[in-house]
Amino acid sequence: MSLPILPIELVSRIISSLQRPHQVRAVCRQWNSLAIKYAFHTATLLPTEAGYRKWNAVMDSSQLKKAIRTVIIYSHDPDTVESSGFDWCEDEEDNNYTPFQKAVSRIKELDLVSKVSIKFSHESYGVQGGYCEVETKEAREKTLITVFEAIKTRAEEKPDKSTIHALSLQNLQNYPLPEFTSSELFKAVTKDIDELHLDIKEEHNSHGPDWDIYLPELVEFTPYLQEHWLAPLSGQLTKLSLYFTEFWGTMPGTFHGHGLDFPRLQTLTLGQLAISHHDHLDWVLRQKTLKTLRFERCVICPYIRTESDKIGEWRIPTDDWEELPRGAYGFEMDDDALYYFPGTWESMFDKIRTNLPQLVDFQFSWPSWTPVMFDDQTHLGTELSNSRYLVFDIGLCPSRWIEAGHDGILSFGDDDPTVVDEENSETRDPKELNRHKETLAGDQRAFEELLKATYKRQ
Numbered sequence: 001m002s003l004p005i006l007p008i009e010l011v012s013r014i015i016s017s018l019q020r021p022h023q024v025r026a027v028c029r030q031w032n033s034l035a036i037k038y039a040f041h042t043a044t045l046l047p048t049e050a051g052y053r054k055w056n057a058v059m060d061s062s063q064l065k066k067a068i069r070t071v072i073i074y075s076h077d078p079d080t081v082e083s084s085g086f087d088w089c090e091d092e093e094d095n096n097y098t099p100f101q102k103a104v105s106r107i108k109e110l111d112l113v114s115k116v117s118i119k120f121s122h123e124s125y126g127v128q129g130g131y132c133e134v135e136t137k138e139a140r141e142k143t144l145i146t147v148f149e150a151i152k153t154r155a156e157e158k159p160d161k162s163t164i165h166a167l168s169l170q171n172l173q174n175y176p177l178p179e180f181t182s183s184e185l186f187k188a189v190t191k192d193i194d195e196l197h198l199d200i201k202e203e204h205n206s207h208g209p210d211w212d213i214y215l216p217e218l219v220e221f222t223p224y225l226q227e228h229w230l231a232p233l234s235g236q237l238t239k240l241s242l243y244f245t246e247f248w249g250t251m252p253g254t255f256h257g258h259g260l261d262f263p264r265l266q267t268l269t270l271g272q273l274a275i276s277h278h279d280h281l282d283w284v285l286r287q288k289t290l291k292t293l294r295f296e297r298c299v300i301c302p303y304i305r306t307e308s309d310k311i312g313e314w315r316i317p318t319d320d321w322e323e324l325p326r327g328a329y330g331f332e333m334d335d336d337a338l339y340y341f342p343g344t345w346e347s348m349f350d351k352i353r354t355n356l357p358q359l360v361d362f363q364f365s366w367p368s369w370t371p372v373m374f375d376d377q378t379h380l381g382t383e384l385s386n387s388r389y390l391v392f393d394i395g396l397c398p399s400r401w402i403e404a405g406h407d408g409i410l411s412f413g414d415d416d417p418t419v420v421d422e423e424n425s426e427t428r429d430p431k432e433l434n435r436h437k438e439t440l441a442g443d444q445r446a447f448e449e450l451l452k453a454t455y456k457r458q
Contacts, residue, residue: 115166166195243271257283329413346442389435408436
């Protein structure tokens with residue numbers, strides 16, 4: 001049976017929708033030509049011998065190079081669990097780094113590439129150092145410089161070719177690199193960026209008392225992020241993704257986005273933002289051009305236990321918090337600082353609906369692990385999760401962020417809000433802490449009205 005004669009445009013669209021477009025290349029020459037464009041849309045560089053061979057084979061094919069629009073560069077071998085990437089800190093010209101540098105430099109041969117993604121390893125250590133088997137901050141910075149130099153060289157040598165306008169960094173360590181982000185190299189590359197996707201990795205948390213919460217980069221990184229990454233690019237970004245592998249924005253480092261203005265921003269995706277102030281989303285609400293807003297595993301934090309001296313040291317605003325008496329919820333330590341934040345998603349949803357007049361797509365998702373959708377945020381999903389509220393307790397390990405159970409129940413101390421004393425210490429009466437249940441009616445109403453408003457604008 002002969003194939004039906006279809007317009008080339010229609011055939012191209014059909015092939016583009018296939019999960020494995022390369023499988024139709026054998027149908028005929030025309031389909032082969034069309035399928036190559038989609039089957040080889042993305043080129044991936046793995047820093048292994050096999051990875052270099054595959055990469056160079058693609059780069060040596062003039063036909064395949066014409067199809068590449070996206071480049072993914074791994075700084076490490078993803079099949080190695082505790083990968084160090086390369087041991088670059090001791091030898092600038094070591095045998096592992098040189099082929100990597102040569103391979104990355106071939107980006108200049110790609111005439112149509114528009115997006116570059118760098119994927120660092122999952123494990124990291126901060127200022128106190130770490131172990132050789134973990135990819136160091138020096139190695140990560142060297143990877144950044146190598147890739148940025150390749151992008152800059154391509155722009156200089158091929159000014160008439162496509163612009164690399166989208167940059168994605170996965171597992172970017174939360175370690176400030178002000179010399180790099182203040183450099184002419186950084187400025188030369190980022191001046192063309194209108195899509196920025198950042199997945200920020202914190203130091204590996206172990207189950208022991210490793211004092212991770214006191215690491216200075218936890219406090220220093222969010223203001224650095226705003227000053228060095230977001231503010232300089234704010235006038236040009238149309239898409240922005242901010243993910244952290246731990247909940248962020250409340251403490252130790254706060255993030256309120258004061259002064260940020262993105263006049264061209266149309267799509268904003270936030271992963272694991274912890275909201276603890278009524279104005280926490282005001283920087284988002286100022287972006288009147290937003291058409292798509294996605295929240296993945298974003299939460300409101302009603303119950304907070306920290307150390308009293310950390311409030312000032314970390315410069316944490318407490319204006320919206322109700323201070324709880326020492327002894328509430330069983331916390332009796334002299335340095336305990338206990339707070340309650342009464343904010344609700346009802347209020348947040350209403351603000352989003354009324355302040356973002358062009359919003360036509362709102363997604364609110366709670367996948368079981370994170371960051372599940374960093375690479376593909378198109379279909380996060382929309383559900384009012386029972387886990388949309390959580391607790392911060394500085395005394396717990398490995399994470400101080402205590403997520404709600406599947407039924408929305410939170411755990412905070414002994415769950416009894418009355419002050420513990422000698423008379424009641426043996427007869428404490430735990431309460432059910434369930435902000436999900438307490439706020440469900442209002443949250444559901446505001447959530448549905450927000451969704452209806454976005455559908456109506458489509």
